[in-house]
Amino acid sequence: MKTPATHLTRRSFLGQTAILAGSLALAHPGLAQTASKPRTRVLSANDRIRVGIIGVGGRARWILKNEAMPGADVVAVSDCFLSRMDEAASQVAGGDRWKKYPRYQDMLEKEKLDAVFVETTTHARVLIAIEAMQAGCDAYVEKPQSLTIAEGRVLVNAANHLKRVVQTGSQQRSMPINAYASQLVREGAIGKVHTVVVCNFRGPKTWNPKDEPNPMPEGLDWNQWCNQTELRPYYMDLQFKWSDYEDYDGGGQIGGVSGWGTHSLDQAQCGLGTDDTGPVEIWPEPPGGPTCKVTMRYANGTLLKLEGKDRGMEDLGAIFLGEKGKIEILRGDFLTDLPELKRDAPPPTPQGPKESIPHIQNFFDCMRSRKATAADAETGHRATTVCHLVNICRKVQRRLRWDPKAERFLDDDAANQLLARPRRKGFELPKVG
Secondary structure, X not given: OOOOOOOOOHHHHHHHHHHHOOOOOOOOHHHHHHHHOOOOOOOOOOOOEEEEEEOOOHHHHHHHHHOOOOOEEEEEEEOOEHHHHHHHHHHOOOHHHOEEEOOHHHHHHHOOOOEEEEOOOHHHHHHHHHHHHHOOOEEXXXXXXXXXXXXXXXXXXXXXXXXXXXXXXXXXXXXXXXXXXXXXXXXXXXXXXXXXXXXXXXXXXOOOOOXXXXXXXXXXXXXXXXXXXXXXXXXXXXXXXXXXXXXXXXXXXXXXOOOHHHHHHHHHHHHHOOOOOOOOEEEEOOOOOOOOOEXXXXXXXXXXXXXXXXXXXXXXXXXXXXXXXXXXXXXXXXXXXXXXXXXXOOOOOOOOOOOOHHHHHHHXXXXXXXXXXXXXXXXXXXXXXXXXXXXXHHHHOOOEEEEOOOOEEOOOHHHHHHHOOOOOOOOOOOOOO
16 A cells, blocks of 8 residues: 655645645634634633543543543533444443534534543644634643644644633643652752753654555544544554554654653753743754654753653653752652752652643633643643654754744755645644634
């Protein structure tokens, strides 16, 4: 089976950039009326938040089964695989009361939702989140926030223009001890940080099937599942191992750049206080293919190195090396060679089913106050951008200079072609603003 080439011509890149900038009409005209008159209501402290879930796979079920949604009611779910909605409903208390929609557009149009949780595949996430915001919803968007840097910026611009509250699913931002340790680093407790070390997260694979396609499962809308990507023949590996492949994600969940790596690189950004910017230079060290080590440099000289060994859940954090000492921020705890820094620290956050409750609570609180969340759209975009930069650097295998304000590489047209991808007809990003 022939697969599309990853190389883009200059013309196709410019055309795609125009699409991502919002030059095309709405991909789903049925939402046009909703977008022009969004159903946004002002929430008081006593109002129950009406939530819809889009995508009820593993992560959504983890949240629904194990993590309370204080002050909120899940009233509807949507999934392009019908059996998943029935399975999820049977596993979750109150699932028998859900309204179920094979098309999320119908759910957005018919239900008076205050918020959606976008728990889909990465390649479908941005389009769905923007359409939900156009329908008047605030959005909890799983990480990684985008498939490409260009579409991630469109999501941020849409959130800003529509004045929607967005929370990226980087729950370490809402763990008290992680926030405490990050503040220590930012405020100079270990002196000027010269180096940050994270795991050498692996990149994505290229889809290259060797076997015949599998029979299409009953009740699966494969066209909707493929979203912006090529409408390929059905394979079980694509549906259930999609995060391993570059057309759908950036490296897989466990140990991948856009899986655990998103948490870790977000932790690096948080500790460095660079939530509105990013590195200015990135290079392979040494060049060596899709798993080579990578180093980045920030404008102040701090180096961020992907060179640590794969250990386990510790890899969701980052090690900060400063002039006066070291702080290693883990998931829900931190270590340091300066014991006095632990004296007033909050207790560790236990890993497991309840760890995201503070992050979800922060989202709901900000829906009421209309303030920025702990991991708002810009913050999530900048952290996800660092992940994309790693994959682009490994692909071109050379030193790159990055302008974090313009979000373009300097004097490298070939690398800039990798900032966006062509979108399949019918799944273009909508015009916002």
